[in-house]
Amino acid sequence: MRDMSLPRHRPAQPQPTTGTRIGVCNLCEAICGIEVSVEDGAVTGIRGNVADPLSRGHICPKGVSMADIYTDPDRLRRPVRRIGRGADATWEEIGWEEALDLVADRLAATVDEHGRDSVGMYLGNPNAHSVGFGTHGTALVRSLKTRNKFSATSVDQMPHQLLAWQLYGHQLLMPIPDIDRTSYLLMLGANPMASNGSLMTVPDFPQRVRELKGRGGRLVVLDPRRTETAKVATEHHFVRPGSDVLVLLAMLQVLIADGLTDVPAYADGLEEVAALAADFTPERAAGPSGVPADTIRRLTHELAAADGAAVYGRMGVSTQGFGTVCQWAIQLLNLLTGNLDREGGVLFTEPAADAVGLRILGPGHFDVWQSRVRGLPEFAGELPVAALREEIETPGEGQIRAMLTIAGNPVLSTPDGRALAAAFDGLDFMAAIDIYVNETTRHADVILPPTTGLERDQYDLIFHAFAVRNTARWTPAVFAKDDEARHDWEIFAALAVRLQERLGVEPQRALLSYPPRQAISDLLDATGRTTMAELEAHPEGVDLGPLRPTMPERLQTEDKRIRMAPALVTDDLARVRAAFAVAPVPTGDQLLLIGRRHQRDCNSWLHNTERLTRGKPRHHLLMHPDDLRSRGIETGAVVTVTSRVGSVDVECAAADDMMPGVVSLPHGYGHQLPGVRLGRASEVVGVSINDLTDPLLLDVSGNAALNGVPVTVTLS
Ligand SMILES: Nc1nc2c(c(=O)[nH]1)N[C@H]1C(S)=C(S)[C@@H](COP(=O)(O)OP(=O)(O)OC[C@H]3O[C@@H](n4cnc5c(=O)[nH]c(N)nc54)[C@H](O)[C@@H]3O)O[C@H]1N2
Numbered sequence: 056m057r058d059m060s061l062p063r064h065r066p067a068q069p070q071p072t073t074g075t076r077i078g079v080c081n082l083c084e085a086i087c088g089i090e091v092s093v094e095d096g097a098v099t100g101i102r103g104n105v106a107d108p109l110s111r112g113h114i115c116p117k118g119v120s121m122a123d124i125y126t127d128p129d130r131l132r133r134p135v136r137r138i139g140r141g142a143d144a145t146w147e148e149i150g151w152e153e154a155l156d157l158v159a160d161r162l163a164a165t166v167d168e169h170g171r172d173s174v175g176m177y178l179g180n181p182n183a184h185s186v187g188f189g190t191h192g193t194a195l196v197r198s199l200k201t202r203n204k205f206s207a208t209s210v211d212q213m214p215h216q217l218l219a220w221q222l223y224g225h226q227l228l229m230p231i232p233d234i235d236r237t238s239y240l241l242m243l244g245a246n247p248m249a250s251n252g253s254l255m256t257v258p259d260f261p262q263r264v265r266e267l268k269g270r271g272g273r274l275v276v277l278d279p280r281r282t283e284t285a286k287v288a289t290e291h292h293f294v295r296p297g298s299d300v301l302v303l304l305a306m307l308q309v310l311i312a313d314g315l316t317d318v319p320a321y322a323d324g325l326e327e328v329a330a331l332a333a334d335f336t337p338e339r340a341a342g343p344s345g346v347p348a349d350t351i352r353r354l355t356h357e358l359a360a361a362d363g364a365a366v367y368g369r370m371g372v373s374t375q376g377f378g379t380v381c382q383w384a385i386q387l388l389n390l391l392t393g394n395l396d397r398e399g400g401v402l403f404t405e406p407a408a409d410a411v412g413l414r415i416l417g418p419g420h421f422d423v424w425q426s427r428v429r430g431l432p433e434f435a436g437e438l439p440v441a442a443l444r445e446e447i448e449t450p451g452e453g454q455i456r457a458m459l460t461i462a463g464n465p466v467l468s469t470p471d472g473r474a475l476a477a478a479f480d481g482l483d484f485m486a487a488i489d490i491y492v493n494e495t496t497r498h499a500d501v502i503l504p505p506t507t508g509l510e511r512d513q514y515d516l517i518f519h520a521f522a523v524r525n526t527a528r529w530t531p532a533v534f535a536k537d538d539e540a541r542h543d544w545e546i547f548a549a550l551a552v553r554l555q556e557r558l559g560v561e562p563q564r565a566l567l568s569y570p571p572r573q574a575i576s577d578l579l580d581a582t583g584r585t586t587m588a589e590l591e592a593h594p595e596g597v598d599l600g601p602l603r604p605t606m607p608e609r610l611q612t613e614d615k616r617i618r619m620a621p622a623l624v625t626d627d628l629a630r631v632r633a634a635f636a637v638a639p640v641p642t643g644d645q646l647l648l649i650g651r652r653h654q655r656d657c658n659s660w661l662h663n664t665e666r667l668t669r670g671k672p673r674h675h676l677l678m679h680p681d682d683l684r685s686r687g688i689e690t691g692a693v694v695t696v697t698s699r700v701g702s703v704d705v706e707c708a709a710a711d712d713m714m715p716g717v718v719s720l721p722h723g724y725g726h727q728l729p730g731v732r733l734g735r736a737s738e739v740v741g742v743s744i745n746d747l748t749d750p751l752l753l754d755v756s757g758n759a760a761l762n763g764v765p766v767t768v769t770l771s
């Protein structure tokens with residue numbers, strides 16, 4: 056049910072009234088260029104832009120839905136204040152000045168009374184997709200100076216950033232598979248046919264794989280589900296969730312024992328790595344992982360022999376118990392086979408706006424301080440979001456009493472989300488910068504809504520740096536915002552200045568008048584690879600060429616060398632040994648739960664658009680037919696899935712594509728909470744997988760182990 060107290064807005068007279076404009080889709084990391092056709096102010100079509108040097112005309116169903124976000128009647132267009140709670144809450148619109156003052160007053164008062172850590176912050180995924188956050192978000196974050204800063208990073212790519220800092224000297228300096236020239240791509244725990252790639256900006260993955268196979272190259276996938284990507288691969292192997300670490304260490308062992316290494320002159324520590332990997336043989340990996348020993352040996356030899364090869368691993372090997380060791384082994388497989396910094400291997404990008412070289416973000420640090428309750432390590436100034444709830448609920452010095460969320464929905468996105476929702480209700484004050492009343496922001500006292508994709512300028516500060524080709528693109532807004540709307544950067548700047556004034560810090564007023572275009576222009580000038588003038592003359596994007604060798608100059612370590620065996624990793628091998636010493640496989644009636652993504656889902660949102668929610672339901676618990684049979688469960692039945700933290704009831708479906716002993720639920724569902732104001736979303740069936748994931752299951756980095764969660768499944 057939509058709350059009628061919430062005024063519904065149609066956009067004010069949009070412009071241009073008729074014509075075709077170049078835009079960009081900011082819904083995933085593929086950053087596709089688009090062409091938007093407009094007639095009489097209404098979007099009549101969105102296509103991929105064939106002139107875009109990176110995306111080459113690619114588009115997926117979500118790109119087309121950029122128009123639905125723009126016209127969405129559920130979307131907030133003015134600040135709102137909540138009156139009442141939960142299902143009975145109503146929302147009233149208030150003016151911008153009043154709303155900003157209210158948020159700044161309450162947050163500053165909390166800091167004054169209880170100290171700077173009493174305000175908590177969650178930064179969600181869409182921030183990475185907005186230039187305004189890149190240029191102005193940090194000022195807001197810094198103005199609060201809280202140690203209780205959390206983000207989607209710790210349910211996502213934290214191990215990658217931690218290792219990028221440890222090995223290459225900067226948290227954002229990650230080598231990218233040279234997919235357009237490689238002859239061998241070994242992929243673990245990633246499904247780019249659905250996700251369109253991550254930490255590998257690779258628009259049009261399907262076509263690039265066709266090209267790879269067309270030139271005789273191979274794609275090998277290791278995944279507990281025969282995914283859409285596994286189905287287009289030349290080879291797929293099931294691997295038991297959480298056990299990849301044994302397979303990857305065994306590959307290192309084979310590589311070294313069989314004399315297949317080709318170590319670059321700027322890397323140190325081969326002997327140490329050899330000693331560490333020595334007893335992780337393929338035979339030891341085979342039982343727990345389900346990958347036969349001879350397969351592990353063969354894949355290792357193929358990798359070493361290939362003329363340009365890349366190993367790549369994503370969510371499935373990051374958000375699991377050994378995410379850091381897995382990602383370390385992946386980096387080392389590339390390094391030791393001589394594929395780092397090699398055409399057709401993995402290479403560093405040379406972005407036109409270089410967040411790494413220009414130190415827009417610091418290089419990183421780890422465990423400099425710890426979370427108050429559980430003593431979990433910070434990484435680069437943020438704490439694991441799995442600790443957020445206890446930091447709100449546990450009394451004492453430093454307890455979180457007020458929250459600010461920015462573009463985040465942690466109730467659906469982080470472990471034990473249901474309990475986190477209850478914790479939010481206990482706060483003194485909560486504010487959100489968000490475009491919807493969703494499962495998280497319904498707890499906020501005030502919501503400040505920014506403009507969205509088609510109404511704002513865009514430059515992909517983050518994703519150009521992870522792209523399979525060096526390109527740059529500045530995209531002016533397709534539609535001018537209406538007078539009363541605010542861009543996110545305007546909200547960040549206005550709130551930062553207000554907080555600085557109230558907290559006795561010199562206010563950075565210049566922020567308010569320095570739009571992202573100017574900031575990006577300055578960054579482009581600093582590297583000199585292109586200019587704002589050139590980008591404005593080429594709105595389709597400017598091609599800066601394929602990835603090139605840059606080593607060791609591009610290294611950000613002080614001595615321009617790579618230390619291959621950092622203590623953080625070598626220490627964690629003890630945990631690996633212990634984990635697989637006793638019970639290599641789940642016992643009894645236990646199954647291991649993993650997540651999944653669908654091409655037409657977008658994390659926790661966009662379930663209110665007709666375009667993306669029609670068609671076959673896709674919320675089922677997928678289960679191997681043998682696992683159903685042994686429990687006497689028919690496909691389609693409603694089952695109860697139970698983990699340590701809770702249980703959910705959901706329909707199941709038999710799927711030969713699942714590894715026996717493994718079950719899968721999509722993430723981002725579970726919209727049936729009272730008070731959620733999202734048209735169709737509340738009718739979209741499906742439960743939240745994060746009502747089952749466990750905040751106590753963590754990688755050494757603090758990243759949540761969202762995959763490989765032990766569950767039982769019974770007939771409801
Ligand atoms: N179990 C399980 N959990 C997961 C995952 C998984 O695979 N399995 N994946 C994890 C990953 S990789 C991620 S990145 C997180 C994502 O989780 P979150 O960080 O929560 O991000 P989203 O769900 O993408 O978006 C959150 C909200 O941002 C708002 N929003 C959208 N666009 C904008 C905008 O332009 N500005 C503002 N201010 N708000 C906007 C919308 O209301 C949306 O609901 O989820 C994680 N959670």
Ligand SMILES: Nc1nc2c(c(=O)[nH]1)N[C@H]1C(S)=C(S)[C@@H](COP(=O)(O)OP(=O)(O)OC[C@H]3O[C@@H](n4cnc5c(=O)[nH]c(N)nc54)[C@H](O)[C@@H]3O)O[C@H]1N2
Nearest residue numbers: 244245246250253296297369370371652653654656658762
């Ligand atoms: N359509 C769509 N696209 C998206 C998103 C979306 O929600 N929808 N979200 C975006 C975001 S925020 C991100 S971070 C990226 C993520 O991009 P990907 O990482 O490519 O996406 P996932 O589908 O989460 O892929 C994880 C894979 O790991 C497998 N897996 C689970 N556990 C294990 C394990 O222990 N070992 C191995 N080897 N595999 C395992 C799963 O079966 C799954 O196939 O996608 C982005 N793109």
Ligand code: SF4
Nearest residue numbers: 080083086087115118
């Ligand atoms: S692949 Fe990603 S960037 Fe491209 S249209 Fe789809 S959602 Fe948008």
Ligand SMILES: [Mo]
Nearest residue numbers: 180207211212
């Ligand atoms: Mo993500």
